[in-house]
Amino acid sequence: MEVLDQGIGKLFTDPDPDHAREFFRKKSRKLSNKLMSLQKAVETLVHDGEYLAIGGFGANRAPIAACHEIVRQGKKNMGFAGHTSTHDFQILCAGEVFNRCDIAYIIGLEARGLSPNARKYMESGKVEVTEWTNYSLAARLKAAAMGVPYVPTRNVMGTDTFKYSAGKIVECPFTGQKLMLQPALYPDISVIHVHESDIFGNCHIRGITIADLELARASKKLIITCEKLIPNEEIRRDPSSTVIPFYLVDAVCEIPYGAYPGTMVYEYFSDEEHLKEWISVEKDPEKFKEFLKRNIYDCKDQAEYIEMHGGIIKMNELRMKEFLLHKEVDNA
Amino acid sequence: MEVLDQGIGKLFTDPDPDHAREFFRKKSRKLSNKLMSLQKAVETLVHDGEYLAIGGFGANRAPIAACHEIVRQGKKNMGFAGHTSTHDFQILCAGEVFNRCDIAYIIGLEARGLSPNARKYMESGKVEVTEWTNYSLAARLKAAAMGVPYVPTRNVMGTDTFKYSAGKIVECPFTGQKLMLQPALYPDISVIHVHESDIFGNCHIRGITIADLELARASKKLIITCEKLIPNEEIRRDPSSTVIPFYLVDAVCEIPYGAYPGTMVYEYFSDEEHLKEWISVEKDPEKFKEFLKRNIYDCKDQAEYIEMHGGIIKMNELRMKEFLLHKEVDNA
Amino acid sequence: MPNYNTMEMMVTAAARELEDGATTAVGTGAPCAAAMLAMKTKAPNLVIMFEAGGVSPILPEMPISVGDSRTTYKAIMASGMCEIMETCCRGFVDYVFLGGAQIDMYGNLNATRLGGGDHQKPKTRLPGSGGANDLASFCWRTMVITPQDKRRFVEKVDFITTPGWLQGGDSREKSGLPKGTGPYKIITNMGAMDFEPKSKRMRVISVNPGYSFKDIQDNCGFELLKADKIVNTEPPSDEELRILREEVDPYRYIIGR
């Protein structure tokens, strides 16, 4: 297969589906109880040097509690999929967790601005980068989920994004068109936050799924954090709603408000004040250090973090905001 | 891109995504009322010579009413995607609707046996065939749905199924592995039967989706038949459940029991007696002619067909069977 | 006179191959009965998948179709064909059970046509691959359940629909199919065969009660290899028969054939 052009970026992960198959062959398919604390899940499943991916979309249904725990446990030298990554990226940069990164969208916080500390980290030379796009990374996960070494797409060609990617351009043998080949991305370990899971890891997600269905299937190891545990009978009552089946999952952690201070659709809206505080405090390294100590390093878990930021009263406010009930109350 | 090997089968459809894009560019995206009779939908959207695909899985959530209508209107010289096709195939063969066929599974009726008439038609030399597999055809639809000319897969290689396909084998530029390239399949017209749709074509499907989500996206024109129309508010109340969005759809036809005598999961089970009657009557060409006249050509529509086969009393029995309530009644 | 029939023997022998915690793709008929029997005996954690999308149902009865309502009854997931096939392709599925009109000494299966000549006007058209080619390509171990019969076990199949070891030796791996996959065992009414590791030729490893190696060879259209030690298949136990007859297939859809 003649390669017409190829990016100069490094491929941080092995796209070979036969190697992934050997791994998956040994992965347990038993319907066994995978419930554990998030602390234990991160201790036993997230290892220094591995390649990490985080579900959700930055500050939407992202497993923020897990990002805190990864930083708290001081994980280092990881690879990272910087895919639609915003507040999660900000947290992982605060912990200098990774030293190589596939980039689609990083350091930015969408309409909220940019993370000064994440930018500084990415300008420090400490992180090796390869450039992609949101769809390219989604397509790379999709290739892995399909069990093939790549899928072709029609984006990226002609740009510097291609030049600094690890993609290849070939000619389609059916149509003669040029195609960008996106190499399969199998993360070593991923974390996805969902609305509901049973103890085996069968999951329900409401609202947009972003690239999480592909991510769950592409990942060698998978930690699920969920707002609520549900009985297995609930899963079996409506099998059409299962979006992640148990055999993909290694750990299930029940973390109510696990996406706070981000949004969890149909549950709670983002805490914009606290997210602003993050950006603002990052501008002063001393203050930021103290902020991280208080909010992450000295904080036991997500429950303690939530308590620190207004507890259930605040969560109820965010629930009102999620359902736009504050407007109805205002108008009444 | 060096082709190591290629099938000798004919590619019945154009895999070029730029040609499909030109078509889709002109397709209306308006949220307009697409409700019409199935007769009108088939008259205006299904044309002689076009390439047809049918949703569902043979006798499971297949748009049987639409297959009858296509035969009743005497459509001819079509191409057909023989993908997990069983009772639908049997009906279309009875009408000699198509003269070329991509084959994954045809003439068989799973545990029910084989269709003698469909076999005869496929042995007659009247139908040009290219061989595929269930996943190959699903992957071809997926490629079309992705807007790319092919996706790679790892099946088919080394077999005669490959030899008589229109696939190509190349070497992966990332891993050196051999890959089967499945050319995109864009059907001209498809019909999918769903549980619920609004008048715009936003659809709910319960239970397995087979390859219908890919099919809906790959099809240039799409007729939806549904068990029940629902108000648009129902769609908007739970957007996570929409599996086919309106802009893919050209016609919406409300056909209660539209999958009869096949199964519609959570609604009614298959009518095994009537399906047996089909196989048995096919053995006698004269009887079969009369059977087709009565059940299809002289039958106005699905409602009349249902009436002919036991009406609401029979449908209630099949509903009992679907929910295994007949066993509970027997045991009580 | 044994207290079981040949179908009961085959289903029981197939069920015994499935270890607890394994995954298997199943079709209708004997494979499904074998999976159900396995789950009710030694493999309660067996995960079964149907190619149309059903995952791990609590099967209330035999499905008529791999896509009918029974395949998602109280299931873990009702998905789609790509989901199942790609799960197999990712290496998550250990077994698949297949049949076919013809099988050769390398375990290649024909389900497309009988007779040579013009493919566009075949002498006897068969259904085609369905998902068989896919599952035999992707799943780690392909199992075949089929009656022992000279017309089925042929020197050369008229059409390789579904890959076995292809032309034997390393031809399968060279073809590009996923590494480490291939035919594992063939279960017939007379015994069981595996494949000699180097040549990949079919080899008898066990004979069922009442049959000998010679019976198997006499009902096979090509020369069979012999394992160093051919074992005698244990007949179905009373408990296996009870479960099979009372719980798995009370209406004798399969075991009554």
Added chain:
Amino acid sequence: MPNYNTMEMMVTAAARELEDGATTAVGTGAPCAAAMLAMKTKAPNLVIMFEAGGVSPILPEMPISVGDSRTTYKAIMASGMCEIMETCCRGFVDYVFLGGAQIDMYGNLNATRLGGGDHQKPKTRLPGSGGANDLASFCWRTMVITPQDKRRFVEKVDFITTPGWLQGGDSREKSGLPKGTGPYKIITNMGAMDFEPKSKRMRVISVNPGYSFKDIQDNCGFELLKADKIVNTEPPSDEELRILREEVDPYRYIIGR
């Protein structure tokens, strides 16, 4: 002194480009305000899509993120990123609105880094493509809303994150990107530009009230072409302003910038 600000002018001008029944991919900020204004004026059937998965919501307020709850409020569908991107790639989506730190005369956009040198240790790191490259590759017409400024409109962008007409002429089509796509219009606070059909160079087609072609050229780092007839942009009507201020952006998140 006009009764509107420059952001109100840009949003209004962008909204007018969207015809009824069109589809558009939108981000947060000005593009979203423009789509909302269009739907409330001339294009009630505009279909809006967010790259994270939301399709046709009834937006109750401006989203903060293209993936937040507002993007699926009473929506037609809550899907995923592949669904949206592939719908664009199939040719279903007419418009996309983008921005960028730098834009060149061929409409190429930079959102990756400022300054040359070592890509692994950039002078100023920017967020990267996000979905911009994808949407500009797939959607038929790329629209850019950006302030007119010499540091933004540069001779050569430091990094082509997102494809415009690349090196002009037929270079975009030759690159392999889908046929018939490309930058359509650039909307700034001072006027609007399109691209000369053959050379694909940026060309002024209209000027906003209070500005001249010279103002635009003076605030642009490369030579602009001039359309045969440069029209004067109609200022926002009272009705457009009322809807924009009262219904689209009552908290002035965008138009207050």
